[in-house]
Structures are given as structure tokens and as C-alpha cells.
Amino acid sequence: MNSRTILGEKVPQVDSWLKVTGTLRYSFDISLPGMLYAKLVTSKYAHARIRSLSFEEALKVPGVVAVATGKDFPFRLGIYVSDRDVLAVNKVRWVGHPVAAVIATDMSSAEEAAEKVNVDYEPLDPVLDVEKALEKDAPLVHEDLADYSVFPGFRPVPGTNIANEFNLVKGDVEKGLKESSVVIEDTFKIPQISHAAMEVQNSIGYWRPDNVVELWSSVQSPFATRFLLSKSLGVPLNRVIVHAPPIGGGFGLKAGLGWEALVALLSKKAGNRPVKLVLSRAEQMTSAPSRDLFLAKVRAGFSKEGRFLAYKAEFFLDAGAYADYTVNVARTAGYSAEGSYEIENVNVKSLAVYTNKIPTTAMRGFGHPENHWPLEQILDRAAHELKMDPVSIRAVNLLKPGFSERATGEKVREDEGNPEGVLRTAAGLIEIDKVENPSVPWTVIGKGLSMLVKAPSQPSNAAASAVVKLNEDGTVDVITGTGSMGQGTPTGLAMMVAEEFGVPLESVKVVQTEGVDTDRSAYTWQTVGSRGLFSDGIAVLRAIEDAKGQVKKIASAVFRVPEDDVEVSGGYVFSRTHPWIRKELREFANGYTFSDGTSIGGPVIGRGSYIPVLNTFLDEKGHGSNTVFHTYGATAVEVELNLITGEIKVLKAVQVFDVGKVINLLTLIGQADGGFIMGLGSALFEEIKFDDSGWVLNPNLTHYYVPRITDCDFEIKESFIETPQKDGPLGARGIGEHVMIAVAPAIANAVFNATGVKMNELPMSAEKVWREIMKQKPELFSKALKSFQESLKEVMAE
Amino acid sequence: MKEIRINVNGVFRHVMVEDNEILLDTLRTRLGITSVKAACWRGECGLCTVLIDNKPMKSCMLLSVEVDGSEILTAEGLYNNKRARVLMESFVKHGAMQCGFCTPAFVTTAHSALSSNPDADDQEISEKLKGVICRCGTYFQIKEAVKSARAFYKDGSHETF
């Protein structure tokens, strides 16, 4: 029997039936006996001192148990910089900053009481613009920045609004620019966007009477949550239990510490009863973090043959009121600024900056949708000036696996992938040289593509582990740490186990499919960065080897053959040289029992561990080696642009990725298509809009537009290349974030290629595109309008 | 409190509800029907969609007292409906879900769309489903899944997926 039959197949996720029937239980659905409900009271000012806070009237509302304020919880939190309070203490730093929490027996009472909490504010000057925040006399969002604890590798600057500064230097960028035949210089901007995960953040905190802190929460990384809670609350790790059911969408929002510390403390305040907090959509979009606003000022130089000689860039990430992951997003956007290319001279400065706006956090792509936005457009613009085509200019500059070095000094391994293969496949599938004529003369059709590459952005000790247990009937339980947010990792891991033991998929259960529980799961650093299948996969495969070794040891005694003669595969254990000596795997699951009753061995428990190999910190020039794999990809599109209204419609989409090894083709296609749609949203529609006082104008799903099924009226093609990753599990790499990184630049390039109009700002809404057409190529508009008007006159031709 | 008489997923029930009680909460909290989700509480996201007398409606924008006398169907109940079961199987086989939070709403709405018009073309199906948001972006797979199940709703022929 061919043992490698399941890999590469289309396999539905193992929890699919729970999902279609709605019986999969999310944190959202969990309720505990005696549970109380919390409602937040939030700031109406972007920047203000809290003069006083009173809640006597709130306490009188029947059902109210307690009202908590910042004074109750003088803790500071933060995943990298402890810049975040549990509830505002002396001042508020953004509109939406939680200042109090009402705890009541039911939601109705909690909401009624929340309206009766009175806060007296003394408004302060807010700083609402990332560049203004860097000026000398800008109001400081965090005056006490010097007192905050900081994770090694991050450099906030006290006395300023700088949360982190990262620099990447290679060669001499000024010299490179001087030698360039073509210099592209421009400023690019991406607004804040909301993750818009359908399951809002929700947490149940239970500070038990035995001082064990138990959490049920919609989180991606329960071990990180546990660690941060332990640190900030001063409770030992094994007295914090985090239950992380499958989540209704994460996308980075739920990667670190959300509301867990707050609910745990509220539980304590409420007399050690469980307290549940559920955010409303408006609160989710204003009190909880968004993605950073990204401003990039870049200068790029090319030789006349199209070689990328110099890239000088300043990235300003508006981190909002607390920086959370954004200090690392800024760092990551900096060290991966050159994308898929080898650039001779590089100077990138990337800053995470505090402002009095919504805090920001990680979002799918972690700095790469941001840094690819300018980079990939620059290539098309340079190509245009050099009279080259977009594919050739990329081919000239692509990193060459086995030869190139990144600007960080990291060598590009030969097995890293096949970027040229990815590029040409994408160009071929979209037929980039063949541009159709539009159906009506006031529209134009354009094609564009964008490369992308990303590695997990993780510390050098981002470990994973796994345990494999054989059950008495030969079924296999796998215990890992990676959670389920729809990306299909548990199913992928189950497929690997089924493949390696040679048992049917149904015999394998990855316990964490239905949730991760820090007491009962194997440690993994975080479910982020597209690292799950890779890191947990390696740990799982090692656990399988370990399990097999234990089986072989017992079988050696049973068969009376040397250990190295024993094979475990296809659900059987047998002698390689004497294959008729064999027994079913299940006979060894619990040790082995001879016919006279004697038992030897014991339960088979395989264990595997993984930690990144030869990863270092990055120094002040950004040099070091800090990645475990890179996945290359490309997005290509064909769009129709209405030159009168500026509306962009996608006609065709192509997604190509070098995944190393296709494990589950169904979930890969789902990721490629789903990522395209998410990228489409931020490319064309999504934007958190603020007014001059820092209020969010569109904290709802009416005016913050997330793509719907009617926006997918186009053809999409996916292609997966397999350049095996030597140290990857079965050769595979991750893909969860890569699928949305290149969508916006691909569309912008399509617009540029068709019209010459440069789109520097997202989203490319109809109005923004129209305005750029009027500014850069007004003749296109007037010609289009005239042809439209002419078409009306033709109607009357009699 | 008022008493409402409803049939929920095939079971007749008398339920005491407040005047201002929202059907979403009655279903989830009083009756434990958690397949009905919510993401916006404002009628935008569609995750709270249930079938009321076979018509899809967003339960977060309905008062429980208003549905007195109605027949309510949710994904849990649709599992026992022969045609909906085939639709669910199609969703599973086509991978028409990722995180799963919107899946019951899509299954419920699609079942109603195919039941009322099995001849619906692609455009009509999309139009009928546009009230539900999938942030994971499984729309392409959902369209395929619904199309594949169409034959069964039309004449009982079961496409081997």
C-alpha cells in the first residue's frame, strides 16, 4: 500500500460537522454557574486627566455587585513594553479608553448602571497625528515611559512618543542613490483598519477562592496569555489556567493579552465569582486595538539595467495609545523591508509612535502588508521609467536561494523556496502581457502583480512541543499547543500523524482541535506568525519518532529481533527482515501482554520538542539571523477601472505560494482565497475614520465595509509550488498571513499599468481613485466622460 | 413577563419572556441554542439569522414577543432536515468554513434560499446570502457548496461531491 496517499488531498477540517451545525463551542457560548456580567465605561476624550469619578448611583441599580476603577488595579501590562493599564488610572489616552467597569448579575443591569458612572475630565491637548507626535513640543502620551519595563530588543525613548526605533543598515545608501539612473521617491500611507473578527473579544475571569486564576477567553495564544497574567498579577504559572476554545476569527487581534487581566481582577473584586466581559462591536472597534496606521517616506534607486541599487525608507507606525505588538511590527516591517529582493544598499528606519488614538496590535501579515505597499509599487514605477516590464525588473532583483544574503546579513538558504518560479507562475496564470479591451470606453482594464515573502516574526526561543499517545485500540491522541481559528492547523497535524503512523485519519485525534487549555496542552509559544504547522509539526513528528522508538523497544523483546530491525508503519509493527513476524500497533499501545499474562513495557507516550535553530537577536544595525523559514508568494490581478467614478472591480485573481509541501490542499485553497478577500477589503474599502478630536466616526459594520459574498463575483486561481523546506515538517512551510500581503500592491500596480496613475494611499476607494485621476491624469477622466456622453447620443441615432 | 408559544426546531414550547427581550437572547440564553451567534447586534453581520416560519430573519433585531405563534428553525434543527443535511455535507466537503462562526448563519440562509427557489442562479444565490458576513473569506467555497446542493433541493438527485 502506498503510504503517502493523504498528503496533498483535499481534506475537510476535522471539526467541520460541529461548525455546520453550530455546535462547536466558542468562548462566546460559555456560561458558568453564578457568573456575573461586566460592562465598560469608556473615555469620551482622546487625552484628559481624570479629575474625579463617582458611581454611587450606579451601585444603587438592582443587580449591581461592584464598580471597579483604575485605582483598584495599579498594575501595568504589556507584551513588550508595559505601557498599558488595566483601567485608566490618572489619565485617559484615547477615546474609548476604559475607565471603569460595572459588574452585575445580568447584562441589562450592567448597562443601566454603566450610564450612571460619572467621570469628570480635565481635557488635555491630544496628539492625533503620527508626524506631529514626533515634534519637539508634542504632548506626551506616556510621560512615565522611563518607568515601564521593556522586553529585550525593544528601545522606547522616554521623553518622547517613540515606543520603539529599529534601524537596518547595509552598505551606503546615499552612494547607491547617487549612482542610480532612476530614483523613485514618494510618500505612502495606510490608515488604521479593524481586524473585524466576527467573534468579538470576550473573556470569563474567575479568581477562585483557592487563589487559582482561571480564564476562558477568545485568545490565540493561551500560553502567552498565561505568562503575561502570571507576570502582571504576580501569580505562579501553574496557578493560572487559561482555557482557549476555538475562536471565531483571530487575525492577530487575539494574539497576546486582551481583557484577561481585567476580568480576573474584576472576579476578585466581585467576591471571587466568575465575571464575563463581552465587547459590543463599537467597543471592539474603539476600545480594543486596531492595526497600525502606516506612513512611509521612501527613496529607491535603480541602475539602467533595473538593478535595485538603493532603498532608503522611513516608516512611521502610528501605534495609538498603547503599543502592544506594534513595537515589534515596526521592527519587523523594518528588517523585512526589502521583501523578496536583494538590494545593494539599504537604510531603513522604522518607528512605532504613540498617539492619542486607538491602541494597535498585531494583524495578519505583521508589518508586511505595510512594507510591501510601497516596495512593490516602486518596482512597477521603476520598470515603467526604465522601459522594462514588471516581471523582468523583479527577476533581475529577486533573492537567489543558495547565493543571496539579506540586508540583515542572514544567508538565503537554497531550500528557502523558488521565488522566480512563483513570479513566473503568477505572471503566466494572469497572462500579464495580454490586456483585454474594456467592454465600454469609459472603463479600462489593467493587470498587475506583486511578490511577497515573510518569515514568522518570533523571538529566538519561540518553542513548540507535542505529546503522542497510543490508545489501547490503536487510535492516536496528539497533544499540541496550537489553537484553532479556522486556519486548519490541527487538521494538518492530524494528517501528518496519520501519514507517519500509516493509520486512517479518523484514528488520529488532535486534542487541541476543540480548544487549548494550558493545563492539558503541550506548550507552544503562540498561535501567530504562520508558525503553527511548521513549529508544532516538527514537534509532532519528533514525538512520533519517540513513540515509534518506544514501540520498537518493546517489539524487539517480543519478536526477539534487534531494535533496528523493527518497523512501525501502516498500523503494524513488524520485522523488516522477517516481515511475517508482525503484530498490530494497538497491541503495543499499553505495553505488551504475552499469552501467559506477563506484561512488559508500558503506555507509549511519545514526546517531541522544537526550538528555532541558530536564531539570534538583531543588533543596532539590524544585523543577525532571526528567521526559521520564508514563504514566497505572489498575487496577480486583472481589474476593471471606471475612469469616471474611480470604482475598481476585480475581474480575475491569482494566488501563488511556495509552500514547500502541500499537506491539506483544501485548507490551502481556503487560505489563498480567504486571504485574497481580506486583502481586497483593506485594498478597496476598509478604513477607520477619525474626526479632529480623535472620535471614531464609523465603529460599525455599516460604514466600516468588510467584503461580502456579492463582492466575489470574479474568478480566482490558486497555485502551490513545492520546494521542500529541508528542516520543515515533511518539507512544509506556513502560509496563514502570506495570503493577504500582496493584494493591495497588486491592485495598485494594475491601476498604474493601465493608466499611469499612482495610488499612494489606501484604501483605493472610488473617491480616492477619482481624485488621483483628476490630479495626475485629468485627460483620462475628460476623455472617459466624453465617451460616456457620446454613448448616450448614439442611443438616439435614428 | 409574557408567555410566548413557539415551535423551536420541532419542539413546541411555552416560554416566559420580558417585553423588551430580544429573540437572540431568548434563543441563546433561555433555550441554550448557541448556533445563533452575534457579531454586531445591529442587523448588519447576519450571524444571528434564524428561520421564522421558513423566512430568514435577523434575530438580534426582533422582539421575542413578536414571534409568538411562530415556527423557528436554527442550524441544530436543520441537521435533522434531509435537504439541509445534504447542504451541510456539501459545506463540509467543499471546505466552506474556516473559523466556523458564520457557518450556521450561512447554512440556515442558504437552506431557505434553495428551498424557496432551487432554480436560483449564481447571482440570486449571492444576493440571498449577502446579509451574512464571513471575515475569513470563505465565500468562494460557500458558493460552490450551495451550487452543488442545488440538485438535491430540486429533484432529490444527490451529487457525489
Next chain:
Amino acid sequence: MSFGGPYFTLPKFKYLRPDSLEELLSSLHEHSGNAKIMSGGVGLLAFMKERLTAPEYVISISKVPELKTLQIKGGVLAVGANVHLSELESSSIKNSLPTLYRAVKNIADPTIRNMGTLVGDLAEAVPWGDAYPALISMEAEAEISKKSSSRVVPVNGLVLGLGQINVDDDEIISRVLIPLRKVRGTYLKFANGSEYGLATVALTYFTEEKRFNLVIGSASETPVTIRESDVDWDFDKDFGTNVEKLERYLQLNVNPVDDLLASSDFRKNVIRYLSLQAVKEVFLDERDQN
């Protein structure tokens, strides 16, 4: 909009559900000023969840049979207050009242249309909503009833601004009356980055009377109506000349607002585009008919 909303819960109220129109109007009279009518409930619940309204009584019309009627009588289509938007998506309405049909098809999504009513959409008083401009364009009337009397007024002018409707506390819009004349019509909506349209256009052409109403919603606080006489449209002249006149009129007389959805200059651009598309659709078809 209240910043903290939407709330998960509704404020407390007493729910009344009369069985007849008479009982409804009596109840309304009794609690006038402290009561809100619930037809579909979508609009009312939305306002209540934002705490923009918190009436003592909510009076449901769901069991009032007189308000459920959807019928043609005396050359008029009468749409009762409890007729859901989805009931208007029939092929007969598509043929006889194309402007209304297309406008309804643009309201929210089919699921919401099972819940919301035409009258409810009107009563929400969102001037750039889809129903209002279409009804104005079709010269619809509204029957407004109270305990002892009723009156019929043009729908045009009923909505004075956002949330402000020309109906007293003790009155309800019991029916919308749309005259059935020989018409061609269309409704176009340009939405981008929002569920709402940033520009909407309703055009109804009365073929026997050779006149039209081009109503532009989403441009300002109240819709703008343009009649053939306003632009000096001459049905005997060539289309091109008439279109030019329309464009000039739009340029001079329609100055849209700046808001969350769009800036005024972009809006103006799209309004022109939609208006020209609308006349093309309506008159092109008309020509084909001949």
C-alpha cells in the same frame, strides 16, 4: 450616534399588540407622546439600542389585519404599514412600478427585507434611504391615520430631515398609495465602502403624459426632485441636446453635502453619472419599445 452603543439590551418598555386598526389608533391616542409604533421593528430597535429613543410603550402593528393589505384598487397600489419589503419583490410590481421595485431591491439585504416594511423605512426618516426618493419619483401619497380621522398627503415633503417626519405623535402612516400609471422607471445606487449609497437616483417617466421625475437622494438633507420642465426637456428634440440640458441643470442646481460617505465634489460627479445612466436606461428602453 451615542458612542457607547449599540447596547446589547433594550431599555424597558410595555409592549402592546392591538388586534385591530381601531384598537391601535385608540391606544396611540391614549399614549400619545410616550409611545412608538413597531412595524418591522428594524429601525425602532436600532434607535433603541443606541438609546436614541426609550418610549414607555411600544405598540406593535403585527396583528392588525387592516395594515397587512397589499392591493390594487382604483388605479392605486395600496401598501399597508405592515407589508414587508420582501412582499414588494414580485414580478408584477417589477413590471408596473419599476422604480419602487428596484429601490426596494437596493434596501439592505433580503433577510432584512423579510423583516422591514416600506412604511417603516419611510418612518425612520433617513432622507437618503432608498424608499423615499423612489416614492417621491412615483408621486406616491401617504395615508396618515389617527383615532378619529385620517388624511392623505404627498409622500414628498413627509421627511423634513434626519429623524424628523411630518407625522404627529398620535398618528401613524397606515398606508402608502402609489398611483398606477403607464411608467418606465429605474433606481440606481452607488455605494462604495459603506452599506449606504453615497449617491442615489430614482427616475420615473410617465409615458402617456410625457413627463418625468428624476429624484436625487443622498445629495443633501432632503431629496432633490428634477422635472422635465425644470431642465426644459423637449421630447421632440434629440436626446443629446436634452442630456446636455440635464447636465447643465445638475451642475448649477445640485450641490451635494460633504459627509462621512463622500465629499461633495465626488458626489456631484457620481450623481451626474448615475443621472445620465438612469435616463439612458429609461429612454433607451422606451425607444426599443417603439
